[in-house]
Amino acid sequence: MTASLRDRLDHLSPGDRRLLIALSGLAILALLTGIVGGTGVALARAGWIDLIPETGFRLLTLHGVGIFFYWLYLVQGAILLALAAIEAGRGLAARGLAWGGFALMLGGMALSLGAISGGTPLLYNGNPELAEYELGRLGVFNAGYILLGLGLIVLPATGVATLLAAVRRAGEFSAVGFALFAWAGFLMVTGFALVYVFAPGLLWALGLAGMPANHSTNWHIVFHNMHYLPLMATVIVWYVLMQELIGVKSVFGARFSKLVFAAYLVFVPPTSLYHMFLEPDLPGAVRIAGSLLSLFVSVPTLTAFLIIVASLEVHARARGGRGLFGWIRALPWGEPAMAAAGFAVINMAFGIVLAFVLIQADLAPLLSDTFFVPGYFHFFTVGTVSLSFLAALALILPALTWRGLALPGLARFTPHLATLGLLAFGGAGVTAGYMGVPRRVIDAGYGGDAPALWPALMGWVAGGGLLMALALAAFSLSVAATLLPGRATVPPLPHWDAAITPRPGAAALVGPLAVLVIVIGMYAATATGFELMRALPIEAAGGAHGH
Amino acid sequence: MAIDGKDKDMKFDITLIFTVAAVWAVLALAYALAPWSGMIGYAWVWGFGAALFLGLGLALRRASAAHLKVEGRS
Numbered sequence: 001m002t003a004s005l006r007d008r009l010d011h012l013s014p015g016d017r018r019l020l021i022a023l024s025g026l027a028i029l030a031l032l033t034g035i036v037g038g039t040g041v042a043l044a045r046a047g048w049i050d051l052i053p054e055t056g057f058r059l060l061t062l063h064g065v066g067i068f069f070y071w072l073y074l075v076q077g078a079i080l081l082a083l084a085a086i087e088a089g090r091g092l093a094a095r096g097l098a099w100g101g102f103a104l105m106l107g108g109m110a111l112s113l114g115a116i117s118g119g120t121p122l123l124y125n126g127n128p129e130l131a132e133y134e135l136g137r138l139g140v141f142n143a144g145y146i147l148l149g150l151g152l153i154v155l156p157a158t159g160v161a162t163l164l165a166a167v168r169r170a171g172e173f174s175a176v177g178f179a180l181f182a183w184a185g186f187l188m189v190t191g192f193a194l195v196y197v198f199a200p201g202l203l204w205a206l207g208l209a210g211m212p213a214n215h216s217t218n219w220h221i222v223f224h225n226m227h228y229l230p231l232m233a234t235v236i237v238w239y240v241l242m243q244e245l246i247g248v249k250s251v252f253g254a255r256f257s258k259l260v261f262a263a264y265l266v267f268v269p270p271t272s273l274y275h276m277f278l279e280p281d282l283p284g285a286v287r288i289a290g291s292l293l294s295l296f297v298s299v300p301t302l303t304a305f306l307i308i309v310a311s312l313e314v315h316a317r318a319r320g321g322r323g324l325f326g327w328i329r330a331l332p333w334g335e336p337a338m339a340a341a342g343f344a345v346i347n348m349a350f351g352i353v354l355a356f357v358l359i360q361a362d363l364a365p366l367l368s369d370t371f372f373v374p375g376y377f378h379f380f381t382v383g384t385v386s387l388s389f390l391a392a393l394a395l396i397l398p399a400l401t402w403r404g405l406a407l408p409g410l411a412r413f414t415p416h417l418a419t420l421g422l423l424a425f426g427g428a429g430v431t432a433g434y435m436g437v438p439r440r441v442i443d444a445g446y447g448g449d450a451p452a453l454w455p456a457l458m459g460w461v462a463g464g465g466l467l468m469a470l471a472l473a474a475f476s477l478s479v480a481a482t483l484l485p486g487r488a489t490v491p492p493l494p495h496w497d498a499a500i501t502p503r504p505g506a507a508a509l510v511g512p513l514a515v516l517v518i519v520i521g522m523y524a525a526t527a528t529g530f531e532l533m534r535a536l537p538i539e540a541a542g543g544a545h546g547h
Numbered sequence: 548m549a550i551d552g553k554d555k556d557m558k559f560d561i562t563l564i565f566t567v568a569a570v571w572a573v574l575a576l577a578y579a580l581a582p583w584s585g586m587i588g589y590a591w592v593w594g595f596g597a598a599l600f601l602g603l604g605l606a607l608r609r610a611s612a613a614h615l616k617v618e619g620r621s
Binding site for chain 1: 553554556557559560563564566567570571574585586588589591592593595596599600603606607610611613614615617618
């Protein structure tokens with residue numbers, strides 16, 4: 001059996017540790033900042049706190065910038081480099097380059113947060129039309145994203161150099177090594193996209209070019225990448241966590257896993273067409289092609305889901321797990337990382353069902369500007385991706401600092417609570433979307449003029465959002481406690497004994513059944529959407545808007 | 548030269564990376580030639596990605612060859 005993740009991280013040099021700790025710490029800070037902003041917006045939408053619209057939009061910008069841009073990308077950098085370092089077995093190659101990437105991302109975060117601290121809130125997509133009279137602010141905001149983009153080109157280059165050094169020594173990639181290599185490449189492309197999309201606004205602010213005329217179309221390029229990269233990273237994290245926590249490797253072999261990881265890079269870019277469904281001049285044939293291509297977008301995620309669930313089930317049954325779902329109880333749920341990854345899998349199923357409603361050409365124009373969008377995407381951003389990344393940090397950081405999570409007994413239940421909050425937030429949010437409640441407003445009650453159901457749904461959104469935010473913040477702080485000096489040394493994780501060889505021909509039914517349930521769910525959510533919206537007394541028409 | 552399983556796996560990995568580069572290159576070309584306006588940004592980004600993955604594939608092939616050389620098999 002190979003050494004555990006903790007043992008392998010234990011051998012990293014102090015320099016590598018410092019870098020990984022700095023990246024992780026900054027990532028958690030960005031997450032907590034974003035949680036504060038999001039909580040404020042959710043409470044204001046329900047009228048539980050009274051905010052002037054400008055403050056509400058500033059909090060919304062803080063939420064989007066802090067979480068969607070800095071948390072999700074700093075933490076990916078930390079996890080990528082940690083896993084690459086132990087994959088190579090000799091630490092990071094070109095660590096100075098990674099520090100350069102870290103400095104760029106830190107500088108980017110300072111500029112972005114500085115720009116949104118006053119003036120007109122630009123929202124997280126930095127729409128230049130909002131900044132016509134505040135060009136200096138737009139320049140600083142865009143410079144922040146450009147530095148983030150440059151950081152995303154430079155920092156993963158360290159991962160690539162480390163993995164290439166490993167191949168030069170060993171002559172092969174494990175499934176995880178290959179996935180890290182592909183992931184690093186995709187991060188670098190996304191960094192380039194950020195620079196490409198936000199450079200025109202900076203040039204405009206500096207007086208070197210005219211107003212960017214194409215920002216909303218270009219925004220979708222970066223948005224599409226930033227959507228799917230965390231999902232690719234999530235399934236890599238699941239793959240690693242299952243090996244580490246349970247000792248389970250794919251029953252389909254490393255080659256098939258590599259094929260699935262590469263499939264992300266093959267399927268995701270062509271599917272970006274569906275973001276253009278709101279463009280009025282998009283030809284009909286392209287709209288149809290986009291609809292067909294969008295069907296492929298979840299193929300890699302669903303396949304990875306099947307691999308992981310089937311592998312777990314086969315191994316758990318070999319250990320005596322019985323019944324259709326009885327084997328699930330045998331997994332080590334006492335570990336906070338296991339609980340987080342387990343609930344992430346469940347939340348991803350909800351997210352996929354709802355995502356398929358939104359990316360249909362006929363429904364996208366009706367739903368894209370409604371609260372359906374935040375209702376569904378939090379199943380991914382919070383329920384799937386953030387829980388999975390925190391699960392990874394919950395294993396990586398104790399191994400780097402030799403200090404354990406704070407209140408682990410509480411931390412193990414935070415994924416349960418976050419999911420409960422998410423079900424309220426997402427369920428009410430999606431229903432609100434079907435009812436036509438708009439997304440980007442702060443007073444969703446319209447001073448008492450809104451339909452009676454709207455404030456009630458926003459109340460559920462606020463309550464669910466508050467629970468979700470508190471649970472996620474508690475989990476983050478528990479993980480962040482590993483960074484504080486003076487805390488006790490943590491004992492190694494107990495290993496689940498998965499060394500038992502599975503029976504040949506052992507059945508694994510839950511994965512395929514879950515996919516069947518997801519497909520039925522997609523059909524039901526689509527049909528429900530059509531029926532509910534047919535009953536609305538208004539006719540909706542799409543415009544050129546970004547998510 | 549005897550090709551063992553490790554070498555076959557490495558060739559498979561390199562082929563996957565080159566496949567990604569090829570798909571992205573085709574996509575970049577399609578966006579570059581798209582008759583409707585405003586999509587040239589997609590061509591730049593996916594074109595950059597195609598060039599990057601081509602470079603990554605070549606670097607991977609070189610690293611693999613360096614390993615074979617050290618083992619005295621090339």
